[in-house]
Amino acid sequence: MRKKILLLGQKFSQAAVQPVMFLTVMGIALAVAVIMQLEFMPSFIVFIGTLLKKMMDAMLNNLSIIFCVGIATAFAKKKKVDAAIIGLIVYIMFLASNNAWLTSQNMLATPGAMGLFGTGQNTVLGFQVVDMNVFLGIILGCITGYVFNKLADVQFGDMFRVYGGSRFVFIVMIPITLILAIVLSYVWPVVNYGINALSGFMKSAGSLGVFLYAFGNRFLIPTGLHHLLWMPFCFTGIGGTLNVAGDAAQGAVNIFYAEMGNSAHLTAIDPSIRFATFGFAKIFASVGVVLAMIKTAKPQNKKTVKGLLIPALFVAVVAGITEPLDFSFLFISPLLWLVHGLLTGFSEMLLWILGSRTYSIYGLLDTLVCNSVISPKLSKIYIFFTVGIIMAVVWYLVFVFLIKKLDIKTPGREEVSDNEINIQADGSAIVEKNANDDQDSEIFIEGLGGVYNILEVNNCFTRLRIDVKDVSKVNKEIISKAKQKGVVIKGSNVQIIIGMTVEDEKEKLVNLLNMKKGEM
Numbered sequence: 001m002r003k004k005i006l007l008l009g010q011k012f013s014q015a016a017v018q019p020v021m022f023l024t025v026m027g028i029a030l031a032v033a034v035i036m037q038l039e040f041m042p043s044f045i046v047f048i049g050t051l052l053k054k055m056m057d058a059m060l061n062n063l064s065i066i067f068c069v070g071i072a073t074a075f076a077k078k079k080k081v082d083a084a085i086i087g088l089i090v091y092i093m094f095l096a097s098n099n100a101w102l103t104s105q106n107m108l109a110t111p112g113a114m115g116l117f118g119t120g121q122n123t124v125l126g127f128q129v130v131d132m133n134v135f136l137g138i139i140l141g142c143i144t145g146y147v148f149n150k151l152a153d154v155q156f157g158d159m160f161r162v163y164g165g166s167r168f169v170f171i172v173m174i175p176i177t178l179i180l181a182i183v184l185s186y187v188w189p190v191v192n193y194g195i196n197a198l199s200g201f202m203k204s205a206g207s208l209g210v211f212l213y214a215f216g217n218r219f220l221i222p223t224g225l226h227h228l229l230w231m232p233f234c235f236t237g238i239g240g241t242l243n244v245a246g247d248a249a250q251g252a253v254n255i256f257y258a259e260m261g262n263s264a265h266l267t268a269i270d271p272s273i274r275f276a277t278f279g280f281a282k283i284f285a286s287v288g289v290v291l292a293m294i295k296t297a298k299p300q301n302k303k304t305v306k307g308l309l310i311p312a313l314f315v316a317v318v319a320g321i322t323e324p325l326d327f328s329f330l331f332i333s334p335l336l337w338l339v340h341g342l343l344t345g346f347s348e349m350l351l352w353i354l355g356s357r358t359y360s361i362y363g364l365l366d367t368l369v370c371n372s373v374i375s376p377k378l379s380k381i382y383i384f385f386t387v388g389i390i391m392a393v394v395w396y397l398v399f400v401f402l403i404k405k406l407d408i409k410t411p412g413r414e415e416v417s418d419n420e421i422n423i424q425a426d427g428s429a430i431v432e433k434n435a436n437d438d439q440d441s442e443i444f445i446e447g448l449g450g451v452y453n454i455l456e457v458n459n460c461f462t463r464l465r466i467d468v469k470d471v472s473k474v475n476k477e478i479i480s481k482a483k484q485k486g487v488v489i490k491g492s493n494v495q496i497i498i499g500m501t502v503e504d505e506k507e508k509l510v511n512l513l514n515m516k517k518g519e520m
Contacts, residue, residue: 012142017227017460019063019070020235024362027257027370030056034263034373053261060257061247063235064124065091067137068144075145077456079152082166087144090173094140095127097181102128107185117248120189130188133250134235143180147172195237202233203240203271210274210352215345217278219338221323222330222488233275234361240272252276256359256370263373269357277351277384279320279360279367281344284388286316286325288395289340293329295396296403297412305412320363323462327486327497333408339398347391351384358384440505441512443482448494449473451516459506463488464496 033056036049059066065088072087073080102108102121108128109119116122122131132139148169155164163171202209213233220226233239234253241250244258245265252275259266290313297305312325330337351358358381359374360367371379403410448454448468455467468474471492479487485497498505 012228015071015074015141015145015458016067016138016231018074019066020227020231022066023253024366026056026059027253027260027366030060030257030260031369031373034260057261060254060261062125063254064132064134064137067134067235068141069137071138071141072144072148074458075142076148076152079148079166082152082169083145083148086148086166086170086173087141089170090140090144090177091137092125093174093177094136094181095124095129097178098129098185099127101182101185102130105185115246117243117246120192122248130185131192131248132184132188133237135237140177140180143176144169144173147176192237199238199240202238202275207349207353211345211349213275214278214281214348215341218281218344219341221326222337230275230278230361239275240270242270242272253359253361260359260370260373263375266374266378269374269378273357273359274348274352276359276361277348277356278344279362280347280351280384280388280391281340282320282322282362283317283360283364283367284392285340285344285347285395286313286322288392289325289329289399292396292399292403293410293412295400296410301412308411316363318363318365320361320366321462323497324485329408329410331486332410333402333406335406336399336402336408336410339402340395343391343395343398347387350391351387354380354383354387356380356383356387360384440482440484441509444479444496444509445512445516447475447477447479447482449475451513454513457506457510457513459498459502462498462502464498464502464506464509466494466496468492468494 029052033049033053036045036052038046041049068091069084069087072090073084076083109116109121112119116128116131120131121128122133123129124136148166151169151172152166154168155161156168202213205212213229217226217230220229233251235251237250239250239252240255241248242255242258243249244255245262247258249255249258252272255270255272256276259270290309293309294302294305309325309328312328316322316325326337356379358367358379359370371381374381376382402408403413407413444464445451445454448466449470450473453469453473455469458465469492471489471494474489474494476487476489479496483498488495488497
């Protein structure tokens with residue numbers, strides 16, 4: 001049961017992260033739009049900025065439907081276009097049926113001075129419905145994806161064949177959606193009370209709450225479950241709710257984006273920002289950790305270690321993708337990883353105590369652009385960078401001390417050949433083989449137990465996530481011959497650490513799998 005729950009959590013994480021990957025672009029575009037609307041800008045630029053802001057606001061205000069379609073599509077093992085269409089239809093059907101039920105039962109809330117804010121209801125795509133915000137998209141997306149995988153291959157005889165497959169999923173989702181629309185009219189207000197209570201608890205926890213949140217968000221990365229922690233705080237009411245210019249924003253990131261779009265009238269940053277500063281460690285900790293591992297590498301290996309770690313450092317600092325770097329020492333020394341998590345928790349707690357209200361969840365680029373439209377008097381961004389420089393030095397000194405004191409075999413501290421070092425999931429340094437792109441996919445398939453042992457291929461930011469039929473057929477030694485940064489096995493899910501090119505590698509692997517199946 002524990003493995004099933006863990007696997008389910010990982011599947012949800014990898015599905016939910018797909019729509020999130022687009023939000024960094026939205027945030028940067030929104031910041032650019034605000035800059036274009038500054039008073040000294042030419043009227044034409046202001047006009048374009050106004051249009052751009054409206055476009056990004058439309059995305060921000062409709063994240064729920066984006067999550068619904070994105071999650072349903074990511075969950076679907078095949079016919080993803082059909083899954084996306086059904087996800088969209090289900091979302092619209094829910095809005096219509098929920099509104100119809102609330103109307104028929106005289107349950108529609110009456111707008112007040114602030115509209116529907118605080119009434120537990122909201123207007124979505126023209127329908128007044130129970131206010132579930134992003135949770136609605138997540139719930140409907142998960143259910144649609146599950147039903148789709150179960151029934152998408154069901155076929156009937158020739159006379160009724162048109163009602164089989166994806167159309168049958170649609171037929172089944174009609175009563176399911178109707179039942180959900182009615183049940184959630186009564187259940188969600190109770191759930192919403194619990195969400196508000198949890199949000200209130202985290203606020204009352206103060207600095208300790210910030211420490212626990214930041215520590216857990218970093219420490220859970222190896223399991224892939226860290227998304228289950230930060231996503232609710234960033235995109236749902238668990239992270240807080242705020243009325244900005246007449247619109248209700250839920251979640252730390254959504255609140256900040258709303259504030260960013262109205263920065264000209266902003267007088268203070270909402271306290272929910274405490275849940276949207278985990279880019280701090282991605283930027284500054286990465287610098288300290290990399291410099292420490294280069295410092296402690298053996299002289300003859302320093303050049304090779306720099307070639308391995310500096311590209312990973314660049315990706316971590318600029319884009320906020322730290323997994324290639326994390327896996328260079330995570331399995332070598334769990335103690336280093338624990339210390340890394342504790343320093344992360346302490347850093348974000350210190351930022352909060354000192355008054356920094358700087359938004360940072362991805363990397364340096366996103367941090368600079370998004371905060372550029374916020375007054376430094378409000379964001380206290382100078383505190384963010386001052387603490388960052390100091391903590392980068394602390395990370396460096398602590399890692400150098402522990403690596404030397406405990407003789408931890410971080411990259412470059414083991415005797416290897418002149419070929420490039422590659423850190424595997426077991427923490428050993430091996431020689432990276434020279435394999436081209438096609439060979440990599442061939443090697444992956446062989447190491448995963450063959451074509452028919454591979455059930456499903458997905459990816460997150462940096463990892464291939466493959467479900468296999470028989471995990472005993474997986475051979476890490478074979479997989480290590482291809483270009484990768486480590487292998488993690490969780491139940492029947494195999495995670496191959498690739499890096500920023502993971503989407504390309506996934507497409508190559510899927511195409512090769514389909515070709516091989518077609519030949520058999």
